[in-house]
Amino acid sequence: MNQVKVDAVINAARDVCKHSYKGLTKNRQRVLEILLMQEQPISAYEIRDKTHETIGLSLRAMSVYRALEFLESMKLAHRVNAANKYLACKSLSAKCQHQSSLFLICKSCQRTAEIEAPNNIIQSFYQHIEAADFLAKGSQLEVITLCNHCKQAMHTL
Ligand SMILES: [Zn+2]
Numbered sequence: 260m261n262q263v264k265v266d267a268v269i270n271a272a273r274d275v276c277k278h279s280y281k282g283l284t285k286n287r288q289r290v291l292e293i294l295l296m297q298e299q300p301i302s303a304y305e306i307r308d309k310t311h312e313t314i315g316l317s318l319r320a321m322s323v324y325r326a327l328e329f330l331e332s333m334k335l336a337h338r339v340n341a342a343n344k345y346l347a348c349k350s351l352s353a354k355c356q357h358q359s360s361l362f363l364i365c366k367s368c369q370r371t372a373e374i375e376a377p378n379n380i381i382q383s384f385y386q387h388i389e390a391a392d393f394l395a396k397g398s399q400l401e402v403i404t405l406c407n408h409c410k411q412a413m414h415t416l
């Protein structure tokens with residue numbers, strides 16, 4: 260994402276956070292900016308290193324985690340549990356609902372995509388989850404799979 264787009268998203272994000280405790284503080288904003296500039300999810304420690312590299316800001320890992328926690332609670336960023344990494348929400352906008360996000364993670368290169376799954380599919384997923392006596396609400400769906408690029412690379416071996 261280029262700087263102009265990043266700025267636009269940051270403005271939208273500021274609006275989303277307007278009524279939250281302290282809003283989009285400088286640290287929170289910087290962490291979000293770093294996430295937006297990545298093609299792929301990154302870890303909290305990588306975020307810390309990048310804020311140092313790009314703007315010379317030394318954040319403690321704890322501060323990065325706190326900022327990420329906040330961004331997650333605002334649905335501006337997501338934690339990909341399977342990879343223990345973070346990414347900016349694909350559909351960053353003030354009206355984003357995120358009821359049916361599905362994360363696809365390549366087991367070979369860890370490329371990750373956030374896609375919108377049709378609601379009826381998610382609902383039927385949830386029914387199966389609940390039938391197994393687990394809590395469906397608020398669960399995050401992550402599918403470990405193989406991206407096309409890696410699939411092709413395997414075929415040419
Ligand atoms: Zn999202």
Ligand SMILES: [Zn+2]
Binds near residue numbers: 365369370408409
């Ligand atoms: Zn891959």
